Amino acid sequence: MTELCGIVAEFNTPEALTHAAAQLRRSGFRAFEAYTPYPVEGLDRIIRPGRNMLLPLLMFGAAILGAAWGYWIQYWDEALNYPLNVGGRPHNSWPAFMVGTFEFMLLVTVAAGFFGMLAASGLPKLYHPLFEARSFERASRDRFVLCVERADPRFDTDAIRRVFEEHGAQRIEEVRA
């Protein structure tokens, strides 16, 4: 419990948190994260600006894979493995396969998005040093918490404290792991 892990600040309002985060980014900090009880409009673009292409591309790829997979299951079953004459229609009848193809595409895409999101966020994670901070207790209820991590190349305790105080932080703590 001696090594410094980061500095945490607790804010009363989402606006104060947003302004503090914007100030941190302007000052050149990169490794910081916000913890809020509900999504705060625009905060994600302050903390991680630019285009995040990984998940959209993963899901688009999964959509194409899922559609092809779903169509193939039906085509293999109906046209190759066990051809049945249904009302004299061709074995490879795309209108009939469309609904299954769509549903399967949806399943694969949503699964890729869900698990991709978990992987990209580093979840599931059973423990984080931040849990030790007193400020963090109300982050899921009515407080807005901002944490600058030690990993930031510009990490400087005093400068970060000044930014937090300037924006009306209710409590500032050093988190150790």
Next chain:
Amino acid sequence: MRSSLNWLALCAIALWAAGIAGTVIGAIIEPAAFLRAWLCSYLFWLGLPLAGVTLVLVHDLSGGDWMATARPTLAAAIMTMPLASLAGIAAFVGLNSLYVWTHPAAGLTNVFYLNSTDFFIRYGVFVVLWNVLAAYALWRREGAAPIAPGLSWLSGLGLVALALSVSFAAIDWILSLEPKFWSAIFAYTQAASWFNTGMAIVVLAIALLAWPAGERREHVGDLAKILLATTIFWAYVEFMQLLIIWEENLKTEIPWYLMRLNSAWKPAIYVSAGLGFVVPFLLLLWAPSKRNRAIIIIACVSIVVSRVAHTWLLVMPEFSSPTPFWLDAAAMVALGGAVVLLFAWALRSAHRLAAADGPIWRADYG
């Protein structure tokens, strides 16, 4: 910039003149073919004011900042309602040559509904209702603010009336071309088609003439989202109609599709589905492309072209004697020129509602 726009305007006017000349010549030498061509043109252009009224009434109930950017263009689209709704008269004067139910065979059970007198009464009701709703949609609204909360029930009621009247209009004007064919979902497909037509023209006008800067760029993204959603909705209902009728394979219903598949209009099926769904869907799927001017222009043009082909596909294969294509195109351009001119004129007079950064276009024509 200015001179090239004047040059463009000159070309547009020349095209319009050619369209009018072609329509007049066609009406004289082939009156029956003219009626079909004009019916298609009427059905297509009606989408512009209908979509405008629908979106304004929906916004009254839902709200949304995007209306700040869309309001002037939507208002201009709604201003075309009198012309676009009354243009049907030119087609309906020849009702007997357009619709076979005007001289019904014995045993047709739906003549109590499908007869000329009731048809004209319904047409009159639609025109009056839609123009009243259009006037209501232009009244006491500015920028992103919807109608006063105390009046929003009127917008809700208006939407219900609009949905019902549009459904019956679609049945009267298009579905009744084949009086033995019935599809319960058809009214949805046509309503979605009309909305996509108008929405694509409105977003195209915004992208071409009033492309917003800065924060307002998000508004275009929202409008593109609405367009993407209704494009998907159209594809969904259109495919559901095909799937159900294809699965039933009934003698009364499947000929409607076979007639189109085996006609000269078969390519229009691919244009309608490809440019009306596949292309705009793939283009607008990615979030940043919804704010990209070039991509939005391509997607809107694609949808507009697909709706023209779709309208022809709905009407033309019903007639055994083919209409000359030049007449189809001429009628589309002749009414289109008038509607677009009215739209452009209304857009200029709607400046006080325009974006703060001002319009980038001030061509002098009309």
